[in-house]
Amino acid sequence: MGEYSPILILGAIIGLFSLCTIVAYLVFKKHKPKDLDRQMSDWALLLRLLGYAKEYWYMFPIALVVMLISVAHDVISPLLIGDIQELLSESFELAELYSIIIVYVAVLAVSMLCTYLQALILQSVGQKILSKLRQAVYDHIQCLSHNQLNHIPVGVLVTRAVHDPSGVSNLFTNVLVTLVKNVMVVIAVVVAMLMLNYGLTLVMLCFMPYTILLAYVFRKFFRNAHRNVTDANTALNAFLSENLSGMKITQIFNREDRKMEEFLQRSDGLKKARQGRIVIASFFRPLIQMINYCSLLALFYFAGKGYIQETDFLGQTITASVLVSFYMYNSKFYRPLFAIVDQFDALQQAYASAEKIFRVLDTQPELVDEADAIEVPEIRGEIEFRDVWFAYEPDVWVLRGVSFKVQPGQTVAFVGATGSGKTTILSLLCRNYDIQKGQILLDGIDIRKIKISSLRSHFGQMLQDVFLFSGTVRDNIALGLEVSDREVWEAMRLVNADGFVKNLPDGLSHEVRERGNNFSAGQRQLISFARTVLHKPAVMIMDEATANIDTETEVLIQDSLEKMRNIGTVLVVAHRLSTIQNADNIIVLSQGEILEQGNHQQLLSLHGRYHKLYTLQQQKELLQKS
Ligand SMILES: Nc1ncnc2c1ncn2[C@@H]1O[C@H](COP(=O)(O)OP(=O)(O)OP(=O)(O)O)[C@@H](O)[C@H]1O
Numbered sequence: 001m002g003e004y005s006p007i008l009i010l011g012a013i014i015g016l017f018s019l020c021t022i023v024a025y026l027v028f029k030k031h032k033p034k035d036l037d038r039q040m041s042d043w044a045l046l047l048r049l050l051g052y053a054k055e056y057w058y059m060f061p062i063a064l065v066v067m068l069i070s071v072a073h074d075v076i077s078p079l080l081i082g083d084i085q086e087l088l089s090e091s092f093e094l095a096e097l098y099s100i101i102i103v104y105v106a107v108l109a110v111s112m113l114c115t116y117l118q119a120l121i122l123q124s125v126g127q128k129i130l131s132k133l134r135q136a137v138y139d140h141i142q143c144l145s146h147n148q149l150n151h152i153p154v155g156v157l158v159t160r161a162v163h164d165p166s167g168v169s170n171l172f173t174n175v176l177v178t179l180v181k182n183v184m185v186v187i188a189v190v191v192a193m194l195m196l197n198y199g200l201t202l203v204m205l206c207f208m209p210y211t212i213l214l215a216y217v218f219r220k221f222f223r224n225a226h227r228n229v230t231d232a233n234t235a236l237n238a239f240l241s242e243n244l245s246g247m248k249i250t251q252i253f254n255r256e257d258r259k260m261e262e263f264l265q266r267s268d269g270l271k272k273a274r275q276g277r278i279v280i281a282s283f284f285r286p287l288i289q290m291i292n293y294c295s296l297l298a299l300f301y302f303a304g305k306g307y308i309q310e311t312d313f314l315g316q317t318i319t320a321s322v323l324v325s326f327y328m329y330n331s332k333f334y335r336p337l338f339a340i341v342d343q344f345d346a347l348q349q350a351y352a353s354a355e356k357i358f359r360v361l362d363t364q365p366e367l368v369d370e371a372d373a374i375e376v377p378e379i380r381g382e383i384e385f386r387d388v389w390f391a392y393e394p395d396v397w398v399l400r401g402v403s404f405k406v407q408p409g410q411t412v413a414f415v416g417a418t419g420s421g422k423t424t425i426l427s428l429l430c431r432n433y434d435i436q437k438g439q440i441l442l443d444g445i446d447i448r449k450i451k452i453s454s455l456r457s458h459f460g461q462m463l464q465d466v467f468l469f470s471g472t473v474r475d476n477i478a479l480g481l482e483v484s485d486r487e488v489w490e491a492m493r494l495v496n497a498d499g500f501v502k503n504l505p506d507g508l509s510h511e512v513r514e515r516g517n518n519f520s521a522g523q524r525q526l527i528s529f530a531r532t533v534l535h536k537p538a539v540m541i542m543d544e545a546t547a548n549i550d551t552e553t554e555v556l557i558q559d560s561l562e563k564m565r566n567i568g569t570v571l572v573v574a575h576r577l578s579t580i581q582n583a584d585n586i587i588v589l590s591q592g593e594i595l596e597q598g599n600h601q602q603l604l605s606l607h608g609r610y611h612k613l614y615t616l617q618q619q620k621e622l623l624q625k626s
């Protein structure tokens, strides 16, 4: 009994550690919030991810073969060192020592070459998968409806499209390879040890179940820790992307301190989440290390005793070379286990990212073409709203029974107080949202029966906030359309945008910075007009196109509007009634309902809301002039 006491003590220590781990796990499991639970299992995630690697399957067997060769070093080197030890303990031939060293160097060189090749192959596959994932996420985001996009902060989408795919690609370039390679090393080392001395191998293997148990228990801890880190990261990114865009407002209103506080709060959240992950890893690693040392001590105890006392151990004699080889195998056996543990951490990180990506990919786009939707290559431009009811949020009606008809080529204006539903009407026409009741018809066809891409191709939109992309003036007007410079200039001439573009240092190639912040509001409007005209839509939509501009530009825009009337149907929202006096029909809205409609003269003679608005504006202009 006394002879085995060291082993019993070691066993008791490991047992105690394991018990503590299980108790901690049970406590953690009990207090874990429900929504932290993952909806997809690890296997389901892995299988789905492997789908993205399917195309490059032929690279994996090559990488596997190369990997197998590189593993040879881990198996052969302890044997060779053992041989040297054996050789040195007796009188030896120098030539024999040299030959062992040459074999060792050769094995090492081949192994290094194979490790390099394997990294090269897998990195290139990983980058391809990364790009595919990014593409899939971006493509899917583009299919989401305005309503769905309104509910996801931009920063979150950026994280999904950039940060998360990188986490997942690490799975292919690093994690899976290291896992497979290290599992192979462990198996190869065990086989080599069994062939050398099965008794000592069994002693070492006694400690293996503890490692597996620990890995299993800690898997849950790691998973939740990674989920917390990903969530905190996303929250910080969402905050950053929103507040960097609004930085100027923060500065104007002197709210830097307040925003800093909010930033620190989120940054602190990320710090704590990361610390949580480190704490878990710092518990896990020493526990595994502890098992490694226990196994080493057990090896020294049994093998050392057998060697010194020259006794058998389980029927096998123990030589100095066996002792040295086993000492090396012990570290070769545990080092991959550590690596597996490290990769385990990265694996959970990749799973957490993958889950977030799949959640976006699994969000069904709300607006999809109906099965019997048709292409409409050409339209006349007749529009009809039949008793349309619409709400952005359930039961908060923004439009209530709106009905009107626009004949092809007509210009129709929408007038009304702020929030009365003007922009909403224009938005519904392009099917940015689906209506709840009623019908919207284009050339007599319900717009839900027309393919969305076909429908939108007939509209040219000039919206309230003109959005310019970073690039050149030309890029912003052509928007990817294959057109000549002559056509671009023609479009600009029609809408009077050519004057200011000519004066830009680089003309059409002049740089447009993010959101067009190096252009004035009027210039941005004119660029958006040129963009619309160049795309030759059958229906042109202008939302408050004449707001926020000086009188000179207003005259230019007024003139362009008149010219555009000849291109097709025009729907326009304007606060300045002077700009829409020539419209064929003016629709006056109030709280989502049509109050009155008719042309300028008809509405004035009604002496209703339009008359009131018009007289008020006239008085204001007179006051300004005097
Ligand atoms: N994405 C949205 N989600 C929820 N409610 C919205 C959304 N967009 C607009 N609304 C609401 O719908 C109503 C009509 O908005 P809309 O933008 O159509 O007004 P508008 O007539 O264009 O006003 P303005 O003259 O100020 O541009 C408003 O009460 C507004 O709060």
Ligand SMILES: [Mg+2]
Binding pocket: 422, 423, 424, 464, 543
């Ligand atoms: Mg509006």
